[in-house]
Amino acid sequence: MSTPTTPGGTTPGGTDPEVITPEVITSVQNGIGRIELNRPRAINALTRDMLVTIQQAVDAWREDDEVTRIEITGRGERGLCSGADVRALRQQLVDGDLAGAVEFFDIEYPLNADLATYPKPVWSVMDGITMGGGMGLTLHGTRRIGTHTTQLAMPEVGIGLFPDVGATYELSRMPGETGTWMALTGNPVDASSALWAGLLDETDELRTHPDDSWLATNRSWIDECFAGDDPVAILERLEAHDHPEVAATLQVILGRCPLSVAVALELVRRAAHQPSVADVLQIDRVLAGNFFADTEFIEGVRAQLVDKDRNPRWRHAHVGEVTRAEVLAMFGE
Structure with a gap:
């Protein structure tokens, strides 16, 4: 029998155990290790404790022969996961707890890396809003399943951060410059x-054929x-282009954090x-440590959330005011 991944009871009658926390539900059903995010009112925004619970489940199932694959889903109608609970992280920074806020990444990023190389298949149902940290849990997996409500994004440039959780590995390998568009907008x-x-x-269903997307x-x-x-050259080309979609894209980028846009392009x-x-x-x-030591994230979350x-x-x-030295400094150079 699979052992519970966190303290809790088992289902009566000898059936597979189900461990329930306020924010994450883990269980084993028919050989599938199920991870359900359970903060629907917050679109399952990730907390430190949620990440710890997920990591514990992943660790427990790694050598468990009864578990043949993992499946990640989110409860609620709005989406799988809106990302990290950035309001809580901002409050830690406002309170002067930089180390505590940065610790979030020291839990999240190893989990992202673990899921990318997990020895068993990792499936996810990327229903509705799947953004930021939600992409980190799902994008690197074996089988990524969308729905007619799927909305995927790395929106961090809008709150004074950068597209993290390893997502630029996939974004940089998208057709042409479409991944650059995602990262900068x-x-x-x-x-x-x-x-x-x-x-x-x-x-499960497509409203438009992929070639017509x-x-x-x-x-x-x-x-x-x-x-x-050069992010400035990108903005100049957008300003000079006459395609009807370009003007809206330009306005979006002009509203994003200039430092974040410049760093996102470099990243x-x-x-x-x-290689991985x-x-x-x-x-x-x-980058995460340096952005949290900066003030743009605090201001970005204040304005948006x-x-x-x-x-x-x-x-x-x-973005033209952001110097090359400032960008390199965020990379620790």
Whole structure:
């Protein structure tokens, strides 16, 4: 019999144990190790304790012959996972607990790396909103299943962070510059675009054929505008382009954190040359510590999720004000 991964009771009658916590439910059913995120009101936003519970389950099932694969899902109608509980992390920083806030990444990133190389298949149902930390739990898995409500994104540039959890490994390998577009805008893609781009392996239903998806049909101008290593040049090409979708994209990036945009571009370019997700996560860990020691994240979360005025006061008025030295400093160079 499988042993419980966290303290708790077993189901009467000798059936497979189910361990229930307020925020994560783990169980073994018919050989499948099930992990259900259970904070539906917060779109299953990840806390430190949730990550610990997931890691404990993953560790317990690694050598358990009764478990043939893992399946990750989220409870609630809004989505699998909206990412980390960034409001809680911001509050830690406001309270002066930098070490406690950064510890979140020291738990999250090893879990992301573990799932990327797990010896058993890791399936996930990326229903609804699956963003940020939710991508870290699912994107590197064996079988990524979408639904008609799937919305995938790495939106961190909008809150003064960067696309982390090793996601730029996959983003940098998407067709053309579509992954660069995702990293710099933080915009979501639906199941059709995600399937076309290789972020999903299958879906239960498609509203649009992948070849007719938004990303597929807009790839031409995305490739043209998002090429190169200079974020200022990217914005200039967007400003000069006449495609009807370009103006909206330009306005989105202009509203993102300039430092985050510049770092995101550098990270995508570096991730393209990394041999594994784990290698990208090592870069992410350096960036995470430096971003949390900065103030942009505190301001970004304030504007988007605390005061909700949607008017962040970034340190730089424009990405052109971000120096190369500032970008390299975030990479610890």
